[in-house]
Amino acid sequence: MRRISARNQRIVLPGLVLAVICLMSVLIGGCAGPKRTPPVETEPLPDFAPVVGTPTLLGVGLLENEKSLEISVNGPALVLDGHGGNRLARLDGPGTVVCTRSGGQVTWRVGSQKGTTGTLVLQPVDPGHRVLQGKSAYRGGFLVIPTPGGSGLTLVNNLDLESYLRGVVPWEIGRHGRDKFTALEAQAVAARTYTISHLGTRKSRGFDVYASVQDQVYKGSADEDPLCNSAVESTAGLVLRFENEEIEAYYSACCGGVSSNIEEVWARGGRPYLISRPDSPGEGKEAYCATSRHFDWRESWTAGRLEEIMQKTLPEYVDYITQPGRSEWAGPVFSPRDGSSSASRPGRLRNLEILDRTTSGRVARLAVTTDAGVYHVRGDRVRWVLKPSSGNPFILRSALFEVELVRDGERLVEVATRGRGYGHGIGLCQTGALAMAERGKSVREILSHYYPGSTLDRVGR
Ligand SMILES: [Zn+2]
Structure with missing residues (x-):
């Protein structure tokens, strides 16, 4: 996968779609836009403070090449032309938009209104409302585009990075008690860093990341976990860097007692922070992840x-x-x-x-x-x-x-x-991180154990 540094990060959405989203944000209070990462300063932990500033926007690919899409919203919303930003329709309350593909365009219907557009945006007027598809609910809005190279439609969930992470962390590391909170924080930082370092890598498909194990599992807002949300909030905007670039923060379920050198398991170059190390408190000590049901x-x-x-x-x-x-x-x-x-x-x-x-x-x-x-x-x-x-x-x-x-x-x-173990073993071992948290290790100690040489920095002010 190609590396994109945060400094050069580009959002995959067409500029005019972003303009529409930005306009919507102005309407609902505060302009959001594609974030240009400012120079960073290394900030020691645990001196957390949530980041105040423009959010990083991203597109999460939910469905591809669908013959038709039925998308809904649970409050007032606008239906917009994704390219020109023109208002196509307004929903005064909960409602549904039905989309089909017609040639290279999206044909839409809302109640008795219908039309055809290049791409379509469904955006709640109030960010507290959710867009819905099937049995799932999502923060942010939807973008519907003709599937590149396909004959159907692609559904993208456009939202800010911090909201996205709320729908990722509980599915990636699970739901745990407060005694394991620093592991949830470590997972939030790793997932945030992974996302930023992968922005733009799925550009040809029309979004930034898949909502599945191909990138990170994301299931929207319906089943968020309060403690995982706290971990996202307490680490807001914190990422791992090496030589001023976001690291490739890979993680897996259980390393089996020893992590991998990335270049030995994947057709990739080596990374100084993704190296083979024992996942234990010291030589001869039992592995942190030894209690995992996947250990043997x-x-x-x-x-x-x-x-x-x-x-x-x-x-x-x-x-x-x-x-x-x-x-x-x-x-x-x-x-x-x-x-x-x-x-x-x-x-x-x-x-x-x-x-x-x-x-x-x-x-x-x-x-x-x-x-x-x-x-x-x-x-x-x-x-x-x-x-x-x-x-x-x-x-x-x-x-x-x-x-x-x-x-x-x-x-x-x-x-x-x-x-022994479950997964590629590169980077953070999730069961090991949970055991370290249980033994009182801080998020900083956990992250420096699994990504040696990286530093915790802050993006977006
Ligand atoms: Zn491990």
Whole structure:
């Protein structure tokens, strides 16, 4: 993913849409606009003070390529042309807008009024009201655009960063008691930093971030958690920086006792603050995340079932890893058995062997031998190749595992993996952070443990 520094951050919304939102903000008190990050100063924690200033606006992609969209609002609202800012309709109270695609445009209907526009904005007049889609409610407003490269419509939730985080933190780290509050604060800072460093990376799709694990899970305003909201408020505007840029604040559920060097698990360059370290209070001490139910796990397949899974996952891996920017990192991918062998038809599974491990002990290179030849599966992608039989979880929990093979003579009968942790293990370990909070560690101590060398800074004044 491309890095965008906060100084150069651009909001993905078309300028005129922003102008409309800004105009709406003026109408409802106070102009919002795309934030240009001012010079920052390092500010020690825990000297928190909420940031006062213009908010960072972002677009969260909720739905793509929908044939029609039914969007609602629970109070007075304006329906606007997203490009020109012209008012198309006014709702004096709760109401619904139905949108369909017509050529490259959005056709809309509100009660007896209807029309066609390039893009459509639905914005409550009072920010206390919510826009609604399906069973979900959202702060801010909606933007409806024709799906780029598709034939349907894309629904984007436009809102400010701090409001967005209220719909992210409880879904990413869970709901916890006050004894774990500093972990919620650490999660809020990590999610805020991640968001700022990814603004603009989904620009071609018409928004900034997905509302799912592709970026961060976001479920709107209906089920916010009061303590998570407090953590967002008490850290408002605080982000992690390294050499004056927001860091790539990755996080995962459980590191299994040791975090990853990013460049060893993903086809990415190294980052001094995303390095392999023990997730424990000191040498020989039990890992902070040892109490996680994902700390130890086992996943097994009959050879036949894994063979069936790999008919799909091995060719998918070859397609994925031979893309530009990945193939150099991956090295040799497939050695055919003979001239008639094809990487797209693996055939019978014969052997699995771990050839290399990363600094943290994760699988760096797995050789999978089939009738077609030998596939060399690199880094975290082993999790996509060894998909659990049940489909739950969708991919193998982690790359920190051993392989056990059961054979009947030469024939492979069963394959098992015995591993630790859940997720890529890069950056903050969520279960470790919760344990650190429970032991009285401050948010600063938690963040400097998981992102060593980064500093807490403030954006937006
Ligand atoms: Zn951990």
